[in-house]
Amino acid sequence: MLSRRTFIKAGLLGGIALGAGGVWYGATRESAPAGHLPGSTRAMFAAITPVILAGSLDEGNGPVERVVDGVERAVAGLSAAAQSELGELFGLLGFYPARLLLTGIGDWRLATRAEIEAFLDGWRLHRIALMQGAYAALHDLVLGAWYAQPESWETIGYPGPPEVK
Amino acid sequence: MTIRDPMGDGIAAGWKVLDASLPDAPRALEADVVIVGSGAGGGIAAEILTAAGLEVILVEEGPLKSTRDFRMREAEAYPHLYQESAARKTRDKAINILQGRCVGGSTTVNWASSFRTPASTLAFWRERFGLADYTPEALQPWFEMVERRLNIGPWQRAPNTNNTLMRTGATTLGIPVGEIRRNVRDCWNLGYCGMGCPTGAKQSMLVTTIPSALGRGAMLIHRLRAERLVTAGTRIDALECVAMEADGVHPRPIRWTLRARHFVLAAGAIGTPALLLRSKLPDPHGLTGARTFLHPTVVAAGRFAKAVHGHAGAPQSLYSDHFLEQLPIDGPLGFKLEVPPLHPVLFSTTLQGFGDEHAASMREFTHTHAQLALLRDGFHPQSHGGRVALRADGTPLLDYPLNEPIWEAAARALLAMAEIQFAAGALSVQAVHEQCRGYTSWPQAKEGIARLPMKPLLTRVVSAHVMGGAAMGASEATGLTAPDGTLRGVDNVSVFDGSVFPTSIGANPQLSVYAVAARNASILTSRMTGKPAPPLA
Known part of the structure; x- marks a missing residue:
């Protein structure tokens, strides 16, 4: 695991990299059909979803896939400007050198829960607003995609909308 | 039980309703008045203008969804009915803004809370902005007219538990609570x-x-984005529009041109200034988009032994103005206390943290009571609000720096809410803040909240009320618009939405928008027809 000091340093550099994300993005963008996320972005969400939803999501890949599908739909409904900003963030998180620098994670599929928690917590309380904003986007997308789904409602006792007729 | 769907019924009966995401050819249309935006201001103006016999075209960027389309699911409602999928954010992303974008605008998605403009707000407008006619007495007939039209009155049922808990705690502490x-x-x-x-x-x-305007022959065009007003001398000759894709996100390469004798802007307090900026109209004092206010709102959630079911029942039925009335209006920011409905997506994304900690809070979902404190911005000498600017693609972006007067009030508000929640019997209280782990007693909360750093993106700040950006004022230096809502510098444009407010309202703004729009649309109507304007139905 990264030491706190290394992380802060990486974060600082990362913040600069994120600011210049447009340039990086051009070099790193993977193409995906309209309304879909590139494979590397889906892999990132598949890795962070069980961590963000720990304690709520059952073990197993089924719900994770459905959350990632929900994230994909949510992103497609955002403004063009927000989609473009997220595209830059996803591009960086899908690009090995940038990802390693920003998150300390080499491969999403091999990352441990502790590594992902450390990366999320680091961004959450980061002193660079851009990183905090990026954390907030991941937070809102994953939680929103899960709690939009009826299968999540029973975990919190929400009965769902009443019937109107 | 009654279900009403006048839009669905009227379309079946042949009302003129066009969906701009469908036709593949450009269109040119003409009317007496083109109204941009179908929310509180545009809706009221459409009824008054058509009642006087004027031909009206109503333009809406969002989709037409009506009673039978509403399935009470967040996954559908936010992308269909809200600006930017309910994720519209200020420039630094520190404030999330809930604002409608659909036929009916924010009136389609608001929580139905109706307050007249506070007398203290109007007094400030008269004193600082020269709006001499904006007295409670002069506005009373307009309030009465829209209240009658929209059946605004006392809530006839018992408040739900979520609202009742605020009253229980406040009453214990001697804090007065009113009914919405x-x-x-x-x-x-x-x-x-x-x-x-x-x-x-x-x-x-x-x-x-x-529906009443459409029944009188008005035309509604939805999924059409108003892009630019085209000038011919000192007059506006046309409104250039661009059709939207059915996804509501991407513009299509199909342009519509709408001509009219008069143009009414009612696209909301971000949309209207943005349209003016894109149109590059004269603005010698740089007022377009300036002083945009949000009632920046902070949130506290309390957990109770008994079930609360904050998703069920009228969302807002009780409020407290105690903390608005304690200090001078231009002193430290006062705040209005209300209660929000709790639904899974809105609540889970607003709540800080992730993983086990977040999941534990969510398991208490049905036992959670939340409160909101709406900060009254725009009165304190350092509360300048934000400024609307344009992104490279022409869409608006609000820059709203959260400064010291806001943070000072935010901390006071979090304390006030926590104290009320503990007085109501909360087992624990969470200030919605990235560094708050929750408190189990009022003394602990008092100490803990005082130590929370009040900073952007750490303290959760949200808004559902956007006001200002095209303020009315008696002089050209203070008002982009005149006291009757007409835009200065051109002959035939009026602004009839919340962007004309020179400060925030200090209360949920829908009734203020209705009344001021009714007043100013009536003045316009009588000017255009030479006869007194007919009252609302």
């Missing part, structure tokens, strides 16, 4: 006002003024 009036008729008390009323009980523009 609501614009509903035969309300089912379901609690889903924010996702579009599934019974047509909420008297939004969707079931009142827009």
Whole structure:
């Protein structure tokens, strides 16, 4: 695991990299059909979803896939400007050198829960607003995609909308 | 039980309603008046203008969804009915803004809370902005007219538990609580006002003024983005529009040109200034988009032994103005206390943290009571609000720096809410802040909240009220618009939405928008027809 000091340093550099994300993005963008996320972005969400939803999501890949599908739909409904900003963030998180620098994670599929928690917590309380904003986007997308789904409602006792007729 | 869907019924009967995402050819249309935006201001103006016999075209960027489309599901409501999928953010992303974008605008998705403009706000407008005619007495007939039209009155049912808990705690502490009036008729008390009323009980523009205007021959064009006003000398000759794709996100390469004798802007306090900026109209004092206010709102959640079911029942029925009235209006920011409905997506994304900690809070979902403190911005000498600017693609972006007067009030508000929640019997309280782990007693909360750093993106700040950016004022230096809402510097444009307010309202703004729009649309109507304007139905 990264030491706190290394992380802060990486974060600082990362913040600069994120600011210049447009340039990086051009070099790193993977193409995906309209309304879909590139494979590397889906892999990132598949890795962070069980961590963000720990304690709520059952073990197993089924719900994770459905959350990632929900994230994909949510992103497609955002403004063009927000989609473009997220595209830059996803591009960086899908690009090995940038990802390693920003998150300390080499491969999403091999990352441990502790590594992902450390990366999320680091961004959450980061002193660079851009990183905090990026954390907030991941937070809102994953939680929103899960709690939009009826299968999540029973975990919190929400009965769902009443019937109107 | 009654279900009303006048839009669905009227379209079946042949009303002129066009969906701009469908036709593949450019269009040119003409009317007496083109209204941009179908929310509170545009809806009221459409009814008054058409009642006087004027031909009206109503333009809406969002989609037409009506009673039978509303299924009370957040996954559908936010992308369909809200600006930027309910994720519209200020420039630094520190404030999330809930604002409608659909036929009916924010009236389709608001929580039905109806307050007249506070007398203290109007006094400030008269004193600082020269709006001499804006007295409670002079506005009273306009308030009465829209209240009658929209059935605004006392809430007839018992407040839900979520609201009642605020009253219990406040009363214990000697803090007065009032009852909120609501614009509903035969309300089912379901609690889903924010996702579009599934019974047509909420008297939004969707079931009142827009159907009445369409019934008199007005045309509604939805999924059409108003891009630019085109000038010819000192007059506006046309409104250039661009059709939107059905996804509501991407513009299509199909342009519409709308001509009219007069143009009414009612695209909301971000949309209207943005349209003016894109149109590059004269603005010698740089007022377009300036002083945009949000009632920046902070949130506290309390957990109770008994079930609260904050998703069910009228979302807002009680409020407290105690903390608005304690200090001078231009002193440290006062705040209004209210209660929000709790639905899974809105609540889970607002709540800080992730993983086990977040999941533990969510397991208490049905036992959670939340409070909101709406900070009254725009009165304190250092509360300048934000400024609307344009992104490279022409869409608006609000820059709203959260400064010291806001943070000072935010900390006071979090304390006030926590104290009320503990007084109501909360087992624990969470200030919605990234560094708050929750408190189990009032003394612990008092100490803990005082130590929370009040900073952007750490303290959760949200908004559902956007006001200002095209303020009315007696002089050219203070008002982009005149006291009757006409835009200075051109001959034939009026602004009839919340962007004309020179400060925030200090209360949920829908009734202020309705009344000021009714007043100013009536002045315009009589100017255009030479006869007194007819009252609202």
